[in-house]
Amino acid sequence: MFEILKKTQFSEKVFEFRVHAPRMAKKAHAGQFLMVRIDETGERVPFTFANWNAEEGWIEFIFMVVGKTTQCLSELNEGDFIRDITGPLGQPTEVEGDSVAVIGGGVGLAIAYPVARMLCEQGKNVYVIMGARTKDLLILHEQFDALPLAGLFVTTDDGSMGEKGVVTLPLARLCETDSIDHAFCVGPVPMMKFSSLTCHEHNIPIIASLNPIMVDGTGMCGCCRVEVGGETKFACVDGPDFDASAVDWDDLAARQASYRGEEAVSTKRHEEACACQK
Amino acid sequence: MPEVKKYRPNIGAPRTTPNEEPAAERACDFRPVDTGFTKEDAIAEANRCLDCKKPLCMQGCPVGVNIPGFISKIRDEDWAGALETIKGDNLLPSVCGRVCPQENQCEGKCILGRKGEAVAIGQLERMVGDMAEEVGRAPVCKPKNGKKVAIVGSGPSGIACAGELAREGFDVTVFEAFFTGGGVLTYGIPEFRLPKKIVKREIDGLEQLGVKFEYNSVAGRLFDADELFNEEGFDALYLAVGAGLPRFLKVPGENLPGVYCANEYLTRTNLMHAYDFPVYDTPIRQGKNVVVFGGGNVAMDAARTALRLGADSVTLAYRRTEAEMPARLAEVHHAKEEGVHILELVNPLEFIKGEDGFVSAVKLERMELGEPDASGRRRPVPVADSAFEIPCDVAITAIGTMANPFAKLCADVELNRWGLIEADEDGRTSNPKVWAGGDIVTGAATVILAMGAGKKAAASMKKALLGE
Numbered sequence: 001m002f003e004i005l006k007k008t009q010f011s012e013k014v015f016e017f018r019v020h021a022p023r024m025a026k027k028a029h030a031g032q033f034l035m036v037r038i039d040e041t042g043e044r045v046p047f048t049f050a051n052w053n054a055e056e057g058w059i060e061f062i063f064m065v066v067g068k069t070t071q072c073l074s075e076l077n078e079g080d081f082i083r084d085i086t087g088p089l090g091q092p093t094e095v096e097g098d099s100v101a102v103i104g105g106g107v108g109l110a111i112a113y114p115v116a117r118m119l120c121e122q123g124k125n126v127y128v129i130m131g132a133r134t135k136d137l138l139i140l141h142e143q144f145d146a147l148p149l150a151g152l153f154v155t156t157d158d159g160s161m162g163e164k165g166v167v168t169l170p171l172a173r174l175c176e177t178d179s180i181d182h183a184f185c186v187g188p189v190p191m192m193k194f195s196s197l198t199c200h201e202h203n204i205p206i207i208a209s210l211n212p213i214m215v216d217g218t219g220m221c222g223c224c225r226v227e228v229g230g231e232t233k234f235a236c237v238d239g240p241d242f243d244a245s246a247v248d249w250d251d252l253a254a255r256q257a258s259y260r261g262e263e264a265v266s267t268k269r270h271e272e273a274c275a276c277q278k
Numbered sequence: 279m280p281e282v283k284k285y286r287p288n289i290g291a292p293r294t295t296p297n298e299e300p301a302a303e304r305a306c307d308f309r310p311v312d313t314g315f316t317k318e319d320a321i322a323e324a325n326r327c328l329d330c331k332k333p334l335c336m337q338g339c340p341v342g343v344n345i346p347g348f349i350s351k352i353r354d355e356d357w358a359g360a361l362e363t364i365k366g367d368n369l370l371p372s373v374c375g376r377v378c379p380q381e382n383q384c385e386g387k388c389i390l391g392r393k394g395e396a397v398a399i400g401q402l403e404r405m406v407g408d409m410a411e412e413v414g415r416a417p418v419c420k421p422k423n424g425k426k427v428a429i430v431g432s433g434p435s436g437i438a439c440a441g442e443l444a445r446e447g448f449d450v451t452v453f454e455a456f457f458t459g460g461g462v463l464t465y466g467i468p469e470f471r472l473p474k475k476i477v478k479r480e481i482d483g484l485e486q487l488g489v490k491f492e493y494n495s496v497a498g499r500l501f502d503a504d505e506l507f508n509e510e511g512f513d514a515l516y517l518a519v520g521a522g523l524p525r526f527l528k529v530p531g532e533n534l535p536g537v538y539c540a541n542e543y544l545t546r547t548n549l550m551h552a553y554d555f556p557v558y559d560t561p562i563r564q565g566k567n568v569v570v571f572g573g574g575n576v577a578m579d580a581a582r583t584a585l586r587l588g589a590d591s592v593t594l595a596y597r598r599t600e601a602e603m604p605a606r607l608a609e610v611h612h613a614k615e616e617g618v619h620i621l622e623l624v625n626p627l628e629f630i631k632g633e634d635g636f637v638s639a640v641k642l643e644r645m646e647l648g649e650p651d652a653s654g655r656r657r658p659v660p661v662a663d664s665a666f667e668i669p670c671d672v673a674i675t676a677i678g679t680m681a682n683p684f685a686k687l688c689a690d691v692e693l694n695r696w697g698l699i700e701a702d703e704d705g706r707t708s709n710p711k712v713w714a715g716g717d718i719v720t721g722a723a724t725v726i727l728a729m730g731a732g733k734k735a736a737a738s739m740k741k742a743l744l745g746e
Contacts, residue, residue: 002421011436023500023501024500027499027500027501037457041551041557041559042558042559043550043558043559043560044350045559045562069731082455084457084494085494086455086456086457086495086496086652087499087500088492088496088500089496089498100418112455123595137550177675204362215542215545215546215550216455216456216465216545217680218455219682219683219684220498220520220521220522220523220524220541220545220682221524221539221541221542221545222466222523222524222526222538222539222541222542223539223542225526225533226533227533232526232528232532232533235682237523238681251533254534254535254546254635255533257534257535257635258535258563259561259563262555262556263561264560265555265556266305266555266556266559266561269556270655
């Protein structure tokens with residue numbers, strides 16, 4: 001059992017949990033993930049480490065409410081327990097180069113943040129591009145702002161904050177002005193796909209942190225397989241980071257959507273159960 | 279002297295049947311295939327045993343269970359004695375009685391089988407194992423010897439090793455990556471073949487022996503061998519991480535939604551209870567027409583699971599013929615009886631995408647058997663221009679596994695060119711404090727071989743750590 005020490009709400013649907021997990025806190029690295037099972041009937045869902053503190057023995061992860069499991073998670077509070085957390089899993093993120101763009105979209109910003117922080121600590125020149133549909137979904141703005149960045153760019157689809165448009169606008173400018181020699185992106189599939197294309201046009205290597213559906217997370221079941229460079233890779237043990245220019249994005253998007261129908265059934269059932277209790 | 283009644287076997291009696299559920303009924307849910315032997319059945323079957331002077335059955339058992347010994351105890355209705363006799367060599371009789379390929383092991387060697395039907399040793403073992411609840415058993419362990427052993431993996435090999443060591447007085451901790459124990463016994467083998475309550479009972483039994491289980495503990499990521507030795511005071515480590523990454527067919531369309539690897543299909547069903555969605559949150563695609571690729575036990579498990587999840591038709595596609603299938607005879611028999619259609623001598627070429635984005639058909643080609651290959655089985659070769667399609671909305675591949683990638687993260691041990699750990703007969707690796715066994719050493723094999731490796735490693739560790 002893992003106790004929730006602190007719950008932070010970033011927006012209507014985005015939350016951060018700080019959880020007591022001393023062993024994991026000693027071993028977590030930027031880019032790695034954990035698997036959560038809320039209770040006995042719960043599914044196993046991967047979340048990336050957002051932060052951790054070995055001395056104080058806690059880890060943090062951020063999630064957005066998208067389905068039943070994340071809805072149930074959001075209903076937990078400080079002092080409550082999560083049944084199972086397994087990790088750290090996956091390969092730590094490694095980004096080459098001296099001047100790097102870190103691109104985060106939506107809840108992917110939670111993964112981009114520890115990567116940006118790590119790259120800053122490594123003494124690199126770090127530019128961050130934050131993207132979201134609208135202002136309310138732009139999480140961790142203050143945290144990013146506090147990093148010693150070379151530049152911070154904000155885009156929103158509706159123009160409610162920063163530049164109106166998508167992350168590839170500032171990314172293209174960084175590429176054109178030779179400001180960066182490498183890039184890292186994490187977020188929705190279209191965002192990663194187009195970030196990759198933009199970098200490809202300018203010959204800039206770019207890594208993507210992928211988020212397929214997982215079951216075991218330790219390379220046993222093959223659920224998270226993705227096609228990279230014409231080969232089948234396992235995001236949970238070979239990844240989650242891959243050369244973005246080699247990823248088959250359509251394949252990833254199709255596999256992510258495998259259980260849309262079942263997810264809707266689960267969410268509806270949970271909403272009805274909640275309505276009954278009220 | 280009291281008169282010793284000489285045992286006379288009941289020669290000519292037919293093999294006792296294990297009270298199987300009707301195939302059509304049992305294929306609708308996850309109930310066990312049969313209810314096993316009653317006491318009367320067991321005694322009747324025990325009376326068929328010839329009690330050979332040189333019991334060949336024991337030679338066929340990878341862990342050398344004293345088979346005539348426990349069978350004679352059954353005849354005497356000494357259930358506790360029978361259980362004790364088996365447990366001397368095999369800590370998991372309820373499991374092995376259900377999943378061992380007896381026809382190639384003990385029963386395959388039984389002299390009765392030469393002219394008629396072998397003694398139903400597997401069913402007898404299972405029955406005696408299941409008697410544990412009735413006869414009870416006080417855990418008997420030697421006094422603590424002060425040595426600490428860590429075991430990575432709570433599958434058959436890990437728990438066999440843990441049990442042996444605990445009985446010898448070692449302080450044993452088993453680290454398991456999942457949230458519950460049993461490894462492949464829990465996530466792989468379906469409920470209808472091995473009820474999970476039996477696995478749980480075995481794990482509970484180990485806890486009674488003092489074995490500690492640490493779940494959600496991924497070796498190689500959360501800790502490694504050096505930390506266990508230097509910071510946590512362990513004296514030795516047994517690596518039983520099991521098989522790893524599944525193999526795929528490497529044909530176009532294999533990553534389409536609806537194409538599963540058997541590991542995922544079975545894990546969703548067995549470990550995560552997807553058959554009880556939406557009570558349990560893990561979903562699984564309910565196929566109407568399911569095609570399974572492979573001819574081993576895992577393929578049979580997947581095919582029979584698909585039936586139970588409500589498929590209208592389940593086809594098992596295999597490259598060779600039924601005669602070459604590596605699955606247990608009983609599994610093939612049960613699968614066919616329940617309605618699994620076996621399509622022999624076919625090879626998949628491509629999975630076809632339907633309008634909904636999911637797999638909708640698979641293109642196959644016909645094969646024929648050519649010259650024998652390295653395995654001694656005749657190699658299947660394609661028949662020219664023989665491609666054809668069959669519809670399928672769920673496809674499951676069960677063609678084996680590769681080395682577990684976590685083995686090398688756990689400890690500095692020598693691996694072979696397939697990534698499997700190099701270990702000798704006793705499970706010793708290139709690292710003097712590390713032993714290994716089970717699928718991570720042999721590649722995918724059977725439960726009993728994995729258990730045998732755990733037992734041998736335990737004996738070797740005992741010798742090394744206690745200098746006996």
